[in-house]
Amino acid sequence: MVAAVFAGASVVTGLGAEPQRARQGAPPRDVAVPRRPAAPVAPKLRLTAERAQAFVDAAMRRLDYLPGEVIVKFRPFVSASRQQRALNALRGRPDVRDLEWHGSIAVARDRTQPNAHILAQQLSEQPEVAYAEPNYIGRVEPRSADRLLPIEGASGSLPRPAGAPNDVDYAAYQWNFSLLNMPAAWDIQPGARPDIIVAVVDTGITAAAGSQTFRIWTGSGFEDVSMSFTVNGDLPASRLVAARDFSFLDPGGPVLDMDGHGTHVSGTIGESTNNTALLAGMAYNARIMPIKVCNGYWEIMIARAQSGITGFAPGNVGGCLYSDMAEGIYYAANNGAKVMNISIGGPGSSTALRDALSYAVSQGVFVSISMGNDYLTTNEVSYPARYGQDIEGVMAVGAVGKTLSRAYYSSTGPHCEIAAPGGDGLVGGGADAGFVWQSTLFTPDQFPSMIRPRFDRYQKVGYQGTSMAAPHVAGLAALLAAQSPSISAANIERIIRATAQDLGAPGKDDSFGHGLIQPRTALFGHGIRR
Secondary structure, three states, rough: OOOOEEEOOOOOOOOOOOOOHHHHHOOOOOOOOOOOOOOOOOOOEOOOHHHHHHHHHHHHHHHEEEEEEEEEEEEEOHHHHHHHHOOOOOOOOOOOOOOEEOOOOEEEEOOOOOOOOHHHHHHHHOEEEEEEEEEEEEEOOOOOOEEEEEOOOOOOOOOOOOOOOOOOOHHOOOHHHHOOOOHHHHHHHOOOOOOOEEEEEEOOOOOOOOOEEEEOOOOOEEEEEEEEEEEOOOOOOOHHHHHHHHEEEEOOOOOOOOOOOHHHHHHHHHHOOOOOOOOOOOOOOOOOEEEEEEHHHHHHHHHOOOOOHHHHOOOOOHHHHHHHHHHHHHHHHHOOOOOOEEEEEEOOHHHHHHHHHHHHHOOOOOOEEEEOOOOOOOOOOEEOHHHHHHOOOOOEEEEEEEOEEEEEOOOOOOOOEEEEEOOOOOOOOOOOOOEEEEEEHHHHOOOOHHHHOOOOOEEEEEEHHHHHHHHHHHHHHHHHHHHOOOOOHHHHHHHHHHEEEEEOOOEEEEEEEEEEEOOOOOOOOOOOOO
């Protein structure tokens, strides 16, 4: 029988005020009057129905940007009236008061012209504008369909290697940590420290248990559905800090992972270790900052229902807007993050993202970014990974499998700087099928076919992709930061590069960068400059 963790969720029920007594026939004051439950109140959404429908349009038309929407950066000291003059160059003449500000950049919308490249070009020609660019959609998905539940009978079937943690599934499933000889690295630096904060810019990590009531279309009509959420038992709320939602709910609301990707990524970085439960994480004493910048199927369905849009959204709808990603990066850099992981890739170059990454490094934040999973198709350059070769302290990470070969999907290019385990398996290929396993949401609970999803059950699940490789580098960076608290982001990168195991062609190459990370060698501290 497959071992699983089913974490229960507490249910919060809102109660209304006591009903007024009728003028005649009122009960005596010492007789209890039953309280009538108030209608459930859904959290306030940041994601509007209009934007949700734009995501649907993008999915249907296979666009890599949100139609009718651009990021614009005005030149310094440009007044609101001059900003309006620039906006008047667009056919729809959007009102300056409707700009959506993300720090120093703004999002402008003109639904009369869905082609965002045209909008960006028109705005870029205005003297008040420093730059304008489409609001591209980044993606988080691992290689297609690579979300596996455990193979029956595999759990705990192997003896625990010497020095390995006592997490019951470590030996059977975490080949990736054995490949990196993590027990030897933990001998030098046991899991980092709580003052080291790693920001995970992703689909979110559920930071609070409870139920949330959302209206959704269920096939024959709209229904207020109580959806259960709970925190991952193997990454407790006590280790989550400064969680923030930039894409779905208002910032004052809870951060909720409705996909599982962000939770899986966070597990590789810092899942609780040596607690006799499930699996291990690299920097298991560090704290995790959940930064939600991505909307998936369920977020889109919920937002559409608020305006009475019937029908089901495409299963591949959603993504991570560059505007939200940029704001999330600034937030993490300004709120104590020492390391950041971005397992997101998009098709378009972006001054907004490049500036955000440069700012993060200037604040001492090391950033690990996934290379992309497009080798078998376009092998196109993925952003923001492309900026790794330009910014010291930002690294683009490719993926290897068990045999140290480049994973079949892992994108290549001169901007690839380092490699880490990302998985290279096929469904049904053995006990772990070559995937990277971590505790995350029980995948079938979020399938679109569920109609009424739940988000309160966790299980070890196998993913593969460069999304899974990048958090290994972030985890190593957190260990290095714990070893030398004043170390700069650039010096973290130099150490990781200098201590990597060369793979492929001698020296740096387009498939592995400088080679496979070597945590124990890096943690000896060779070459650290303060």
